[in-house]
Amino acid sequence: MRCDSAELIGAYLDQELAPEARREMAAHLETCPACSALADDIRHISGKLAALGRALAPEDLEARVRARLAIAETETMDRPPPALGANALLRVVLR
Secondary structure, three states: OOOHHHHHHHHHHOOOOOHHHHHHHHHHHHHOHHHHHHHHHHHHHHHHHHHHOOOOOOOOHHHHHHHHHHHHHHHHHHOOOHHHHHHHHHHHHOO
């Protein structure tokens, strides 16, 4: 597809365009078979995704993530950053 309007189809379908741009896109979709087909495909896929519903995260997900972050923070605090070693080496070499 080589139509410049194709990149606006998603915004049009999500009703994110200004009123004038919406009218222009609606008129364009009536005259451009490629964009019209793409809009139909996007509508179809969006409908299928909506039918899947929302996935629910496990109830303990937040607690597990926070625990892993706490472990990662303490591990990185125990080790000096690599730049600190490079800095020390440069100070010795450049003296």
